[in-house]
Amino acid sequence: MKITMIGAGYVGLVSGGCFADIGHAVTCVDRDEAKLEALRRGQIPIYEPGLEAIVHDNMQAGRLQFTADLAAAVADADAVFIAVGTPSRAGDGLADLTHVYAVAREIAPHLTGHTVVVTKSTVPVGTGDEIGRVIAKENPAADVAVVSNPEFLREGSAIGDFMQPDRVVIGTDDARARCVMHDIYAPLNLDDDRILMMSRRTAELTKYAGNSFLAMKVTFINEIADLCEKVGADVLDVARGIGMDERIGRKFLQAGPGIGGSCFPKDTLALVKTAHDADSPVRLVETTVTVNDQRKRAMAKKVIRACGGTVRGKTIAILGLTFKPDTDDVRESPAIPIITALQDAGARIRAFDPEGTEQAQTILKNIAYCEDAYDAAAGADALVIVTEWGVFRDLDLARLKQTMAAPVMVDLRNIYDAATVRVAGISYTGIGRSDGTDRRSLVLHQAAE
Numbered sequence: 065m066k067i068t069m070i071g072a073g074y075v076g077l078v079s080g081g082c083f084a085d086i087g088h089a090v091t092c093v094d095r096d097e098a099k100l101e102a103l104r105r106g107q108i109p110i111y112e113p114g115l116e117a118i119v120h121d122n123m124q125a126g127r128l129q130f131t132a133d134l135a136a137a138v139a140d141a142d143a144v145f146i147a148v149g150t151p152s153r154a155g156d157g158l159a160d161l162t163h164v165y166a167v168a169r170e171i172a173p174h175l176t177g178h179t180v181v182v183t184k185s186t187v188p189v190g191t192g193d194e195i196g197r198v199i200a201k202e203n204p205a206a207d208v209a210v211v212s213n214p215e216f217l218r219e220g221s222a223i224g225d226f227m228q229p230d231r232v233v234i235g236t237d238d239a240r241a242r243c244v245m246h247d248i249y250a251p252l253n254l255d256d257d258r259i260l261m262m263s264r265r266t267a268e269l270t271k272y273a274g275n276s277f278l279a280m281k282v283t284f285i286n287e288i289a290d291l292c293e294k295v296g297a298d299v300l301d302v303a304r305g306i307g308m309d310e311r312i313g314r315k316f317l318q319a320g321p322g323i324g325g326s327c328f329p330k331d332t333l334a335l336v337k338t339a340h341d342a343d344s345p346v347r348l349v350e351t352t353v354t355v356n357d358q359r360k361r362a363m364a365k366k367v368i369r370a371c372g373g374t375v376r377g378k379t380i381a382i383l384g385l386t387f388k389p390d391t392d393d394v395r396e397s398p399a400i401p402i403i404t405a406l407q408d409a410g411a412r413i414r415a416f417d418p419e420g421t422e423q424a425q426t427i428l429k430n431i432a433y434c435e436d437a438y439d440a441a442a443g444a445d446a447l448v449i450v451t452e453w454g455v456f457r458d459l460d461l462a463r464l465k466q467t468m469a470a471p472v473m474v475d476l477r478n479i480y481d482a483a484t485v486r487v488a489g490i491s492y493t494g495i496g497r498s499d500g501t502d503r504r505s506l507v508l509h510q511a512a513e
């Protein structure tokens with residue numbers, strides 16, 4: 065089918081590339097000529113494993129093209145996807161829909177024949193109704209159906225999430241539109257029960273409910289981790305103990321420094337606002353937002369405690385600037401408030417991230433950006449693991465101890481075994497680890513008795 069993707073950002077580029085890869089003819093539209101030129105040269109503006117190959121292969125196969133000419137791109141499309149940004153609006157946290165409605169106005173005059181207009185962007189409940197009104201006002205003769213088709217792509221695994229989705233949510237009551245959307249996703253060969261047809265408003269809310277629940281689940285285990293530290297329990301074992309209950313599930317139970325990224329913080333805020341305006345507040349999500357914000361700031365205090373109560377005049381090495389591994393995205397990353405608070409407390413910062421340095425440099429100043437983990441650790445009074453990149457998981461502990469000024473590790477992602485770190489002569493502080501005695505060493509101890 066002929067698909068037009070408006071917006072060649074993270075969601076548009078991944079979705080457009082994958083739609084082309086499953087056989088559709090895709091035209092990605094963007095205003096940024098420089099970005100379009102780079103894309104036509106095969107240069108991808110974001111770090112997403114597998115995306116460069118998909119874009120290259122499908123451009124070569126003639127199934128994917130990039131243009132600024134929206135009118136031509138929309139003219140005979142079977143489906144026009146709106147995949148532009150919907151950032152949090154300053155002040156009230158509502159999703160800023162300026163770009164979404166601007167696209168609706170721009171495409172309206174150029175729609176010919178029956179066209180399905182699909183919101184791929186995350187938008188508040190009722191946005192599809194307004195898009196329909198905007199298009200009808202600009203082009204009363206337009207024969208369109210506005211559909212909600214939210215994305216569930218995780219940064220760092222977006223291609224896999226698209227090609228093997230848990231489900232595809234299609235929000236429309238229009239029979240013709242349902243057929244078009246079914247045909248669009250048919251090449252994925254999903255079982256019929258994985259393509260969920262529902263009303264448009266229900267689909268819009270499903271996206272927010274999904275992200276907010278995941279954010280709440282992570283925040284729950286983060287609070288349990290704090291309790292573990294107080295009562296001498298181990299959050300890794302608690303997470304295993306509850307996660308093996310199929311009603312709970314093992315995923316999204318890794319305690320950490322708090323939730324970041326361009327979605328969870330934005331979507332939880334937007335849901336809180338939508339619910340408040342509908343006079344049906346979502347208090348659990350409100351608490352999730354508050355607890356998460358406080359947590360990211362509180363993590364610096366954990367580092368200061370691990371350094372004996374002060375970091376003034378000390379050098380702190382930060383491993384990980386992105387909000388999660390396998391991305392270059394630092395938006396809402398816990399590293400930002402942690403580093404800022406440590407600098408305010410008088411620390412000098414050395415930092416390394418495999419992909420996030422370029423974006424971090426636009427936000428975090430007065431930092432020594434280093435070449436690798438050992439470079440960052442050189443002369444440091446503490447090493448803080450903020451993002452669980454694979455390259456941080458098996459560092460040479462003896463080399464770290466030798467190069468650091470003080471042997472202190474604060475592992476905010478629990479990627480190390482405390483006993484192993486201690487045996488190397490480095491003090492270890494994790495998240496939700498009892499008195500720091502690692503469960504594996506306890507098991508060994510019990511086995512020895």
Ligand code: UDX
Nearest residue numbers: 215216217218219316317318320323324325327387388
């Ligand atoms: C999320 C949703 O997962 C995805 O479905 C949606 O389409 C977009 O938003 P993403 O923002 O890429 O994806 O990140 P995700 O992998 O969900 O992690 C979000 C945050 O939660 C990250 O800061 C991550 O570090 C944190 N997290 C996640 C934890 O702290 N512990 C976990 O167990 C899982």
